Amino acid sequence: CAAPVLKPEQSLVLKEREGKFSVLTETSNDERESVQGSFVWRRLVSGWQLDLKSPLGATLARLTVEPTGAMLEQPDAPLQRADSGDDLLARVLGATVPLDVLQDWADGRVIADNKVTDVERDQLGRIVSFRQSGWQVDFDQYGDSGPARVTAHGKQLGRSVTLRLVAQQPS
Amino acid sequence: APAIEQFEQFVQTVPAARGTFEQFTVGPDGRTSRAQTGVFAFDRPGKFRWDIQTPQPQLVASDGRTLYQHDPDLQQLTVRALDQSIGSSPAAILFGQGKLQDAFEVSELPDDDGMMWLRAVPKRPDAGLTQLDIGMREGRPARLLLVDGFGQTTRIELLTLRAQSEFGANEFVIDPPPDTDVIRLQ
Numbered sequence: 384c385a386a387p388v389l390k391p392e393q394s395l396v397l398k399e400r401e402g403k404f405s406v407l408t409e410t411s412n413d414e415r416e417s418v419q420g421s422f423v424w425r426r427l428v429s430g431w432q433l434d435l436k437s438p439l440g441a442t443l444a445r446l447t448v449e450p451t452g453a454m455l456e457q458p459d460a461p462l463q464r465a466d467s468g469d470d471l472l473a474r475v476l477g478a479t480v481p482l483d484v485l486q487d488w489a490d491g492r493v494i495a496d497n498k499v500t501d502v503e504r505d506q507l508g509r510i511v512s513f514r515q516s517g518w519q520v521d522f523d524q525y526g527d528s529g530p531a532r533v534t535a536h537g538k539q540l541g542r543s544v545t546l547r548l549v550a551q552q553p554s
Numbered sequence: 555a556p557a558i559e560q561f562e563q564f565v566q567t568v569p570a571a572r573g574t575f576e577q578f579t580v581g582p583d584g585r586t587s588r589a590q591t592g593v594f595a596f597d598r599p600g601k602f603r604w605d606i607q608t609p610q611p612q613l614v615a616s617d618g619r620t621l622y623q624h625d626p627d628l629q630q631l632t633v634r635a636l637d638q639s640i641g642s643s644p645a646a647i648l649f650g651q652g653k654l655q656d657a658f659e660v661s662e663l664p665d666d667d668g669m670m671w672l673r674a675v676p677k678r679p680d681a682g683l684t685q686l687d688i689g690m691r692e693g694r695p696a697r698l699l700l701v702d703g704f705g706q707t708t709r710i711e712l713l714t715l716r717a718q719s720e721f722g723a724n725e726f727v728i729d730p731p732p733d734t735d736v737i738r739l740q
Binding site (some may be wrong): 416437439442458524 | 577604610612625627630682684700702706739
């Protein structure tokens with residue numbers, strides 16, 4: 384396969400986050416498809432990079448997003464480029480995932496001005512659910528550095544999409 | 555006996571076993587991920603378990619017909635038919651029955667770290683696996699080095715491996731807790 388064009392060490396890896404994800408899509412005649420595995424998310428000097436991995440650790444897809452554009456690398460497949468990461472990632476996951484706010488969700492950050500509505504909190508004042516950019520988002524399994532689990536339900540082209548994300552507490 | 559002969563003898567003489575493993579991913583820049591630890595079991599042909607327990611649980615099992623992928627944190631179990639996609643993955647190699655040479659170009663490597671080594675390169679491109687080295691010690695696989703399409707190496711240490719005469723009925727089936735979302739895929 385094409386050797387990866389951009390190796391992590393060529394750009395300074397500032398911050399790395401690991402965890403697990405699943406994206407479940409269900410059509411009206413209840414055909415279901417699911418992509419499940421673990422991820423490594425790295426902030427690079429000029430953007431960020433997301434590796435999707437199988438339980439045995441093999442990297443199945445690498446999405447690199449820079450100001451100049453986005454690139455999707457998959458073994459045994461030609462390199463794909465696009466202006467933004469969203470539609471590239473959708474090809475792997477089968478649904479569009481809100482990349483711009485995903486990082487906030489993984490860190491349990493809810494930015495009030497970002498079209499966030501219906502915020503609900505628990506007795507400790509921690510946010511447990513809200514709506515944002517067409518997604519119904521639920522936080523739970525709160526650890527000391529924020530919610531460990533994010534579940535987001537959305538509707539896309541008549542299909543319901545459930546994104547689940549469990550971020551490992553930063554080591 | 556060279557590594558290949560040892561491995562083929564292992565496949566013949568150990569039809570079923572249970573053990574523990576430790577797993578790391580080493581990036582092209584040499585950085586190692588945190589170790590994952592877990593347990594495995596196999597019963598040839600085709601039945602296996604690969605249960606990562608720490609730091610975050612991820613359970614994979616197959617009874618030879620169905621593949622179960624359970625993530626307790628995500629509360630999701632995916633159930634799909636075991637198809638050829640498992641063909642040349644490490645699970646199929648360690649727990650399968652066919653000759654290694656069927657799906658791989660196999661060659662001997664020099665001894666290293668007290669082990670005799672063989673290298674298996676998939677004949678057909680396999681999503682994610684470009685090369686698998688197996689280190690044999692006392693007739694048993696002790697270390698696996700999987701190289702994926704991004705130059706990342708996953709190192710798996712098979713810490714213990716005990717032959718097993720038989721297993722419980724649902725050893726290779728995952729029956730998840732009630733609040734699990736079970737997704738059956740065609």
